[in-house]
Amino acid sequence: MPRLTFMMATPHKPRAYSHLMWSREIFTGSPSTCENTPDALVVFVGDSCTELDCGHRYYGNYEYKVTDTCNVSNPLELAAGAFSEADKYLVVQTYKDTKCTTLSQTAAYAFGVCLTFDGKKSVQSSLSASGAAPISYYNNTDCTDDTYLDLKPNSTCNHGGYKVYRLSGTSASSTSSASASNSNASDTMSAITSNFSRSSTSDAADIQNNTNVDSQSQGSAVTADEETDSGSSGIGSGAIAGIIVVAIAAVLLIGFLWCRRRSKGPRNSEGGNRRGDYAKVTSPTTGQRSTYANTKDFSGSVGPQSSAGLWDDEVIATSRIPREKVLVQQLISRGGYGEIYYGLYNGEQVALKMLQPEMRKSIKHVNDFLNEVRLKAVLDHPRIVHFVGIAWDSLSDLCAVLEYMEGGDLRALLASYDAQDHELGFDRTKVTIALHIAHALTYLHSLSPPVLHRDLKSKNILLTSDLEAKLTDFGISRERVDTTMTAGVGTSLWMAPEVMMGKRYDDKADVFSFGVVLSELDLHTLPYSHSKGNSESGRKVPETAILQMVALGKIRVEFSPLALDSMVVLANTCVALKPEDRPTAAEVLYRLQTILREYL
DSSP, X not given: OOOOEEOOOOOOOOOOBXXXXXEEEEEOSSSOOSSSOOSEEEEEEOSOBOOEEEEEEEETTEEEEEEEEOOOSOHHHHHHHHOXXXXXXXXXXXXXXXXXXXXXXXXXXXXXXXEEETTTEEEEEOOOTTSOOOEEEESSSSSOXXXXXXXXXXXXXXXXXXXXXXXXXXXXXXXXXXXXXXXXXXXXXXXXHHHHHHHOTTTOOOOOOOOOOOOOSOEEEEEXXXXXXXXOOOOOHHHHHHHHHHHHHHHHHXXXXXXXXXXXXXXXXXXXXXXXXXXXXXXXXXSSOOOOSSOOOGGGSSSTTOGGGGGGOHHHHHTBXXXXXXXEEEEEEEOSSEEEEEEEETTEEEEEEEEOGGGTTOHHXXXXXXXXXXXXXXXXXXXXXXXXXXXXXXGGGOEEEEEOOTTOBHHHHHHHHHHTTOOOSOOHHHHHHHHHHHHHHHHHHHSSSOEXXXXXXXXXXXXXXXXXXXXXXXXXXXXXXXXXXXXXXXXGGGOXXXXXXXXXXXXXXXXXXXXXXXXXXXXXXXXXXXXXXXXXXXXXXXXXXXHHHHHTTSOOOOOOTTSOHHHHHHHHHHTOSSGGGSOOHHHHHHHHHHHHHHHO
């Protein structure tokens, strides 16, 4: 059997229907027909689907037969009914969040079969002699390299957004046993579907029960593998009754699916095609360009940490550049989240942002990085560092390619000023730098909805060789959907009091951070340096104590006696304790333009 490679199909334009979920059965056997048990089954959460009966699809270099089914209400039930040998399969549910509340997809894998996805990675489920049934994801295509993710059957949420189920076979002895239980079928199916809907209420609100089915087929049920000894005799009467009830429900479901497939008549291999994207992605709004209206979670691809999910997002896909044309040369800086390298793209100097090696195996960090890249790709302003593109061979080497800023960052420039005893105060160069950042903030805050940087500081202001400033590092930037934001983001010394206190905040938090940067431009030192040595004991005041005093309004950034009065007045309004007392970014921009025109 050829190894299966998951890729995005070429989109066509059949008639589309809107549904909660849709499924694709993939048949890889030789000869490949759609009458056999599928080798893989994937249920996607989506809002568009076209029924397809045994059509042709290419995955990598192989052509397979697939069947697409719309209006799937319960992926676990579908998986249980799709396989003739249910005890040989494992089901993995991938969620869009770490608490497993919003379902992304459900996939069933046959034991012992190595499936390749994205042309770089592979997945294989296995069954050990002890009865354990782990599933492993590998860094190569033949399931032989080191694994980057291992999951065990567990119906509870684990590994940051997965649930794994073992499909166990249960026989139905006769037609009469199924028929005799028809009166209880509705209750049984309701119990199963309600259990599923509790774990994914936002994706499948209306579960349809199929109860008028009669079949002599063998049934199967979805259960969590507790890895207990199959020879144990400690099963109570309640458990036995539950097994019987679930078996009857599965028999009814399989009978329904069998009848439904037969009722479709001969299969048409030239049937319609579902549109090629596996998940809907909201594009940037027209007019002024803004960030994503719905954050795309890339953990919802066929396998965790799969670059197939990248093709689901048109912004990412259209920003892709050839990885082989990107040359990584020298490390520039390293933070707690990523690394910045100097490199070349098509012979031009570029900056390359990559995740730290230990972060690359984390689905959450990969998703955060991709969301940052997506934001960079849709922002377009001369005072924001230009986004060139994104390159990858696999998700372990994702690389954001950015404009290279020869002048380094503002923090390094001010540190050199301090070391050289550069004159304090505001000259035309410093005010121009401030003006450039005000331009960037005005642009971000004017988008609909506004974009907050949330980590504005001198380190995130980059300079050209002519000391023109541009804003960078949107790793924690977000749209302001409302004024409720996450506390604890950003860098503490530049953080607004309302953020420190965990209160509601808005774009005025960025204005506060800008006021702190103005103090740096004047004094060349880090914020609140004058307060760190003012302890009565002569020891340095800890940063936590300084932040507490800032939050209470007891201390604020200072300015030198040489500082231009108009700049000090502006900066003090920016760092006002109450957000409503601070100017908007547009007002700051206007006042800086006035200062440059009248005083410098």
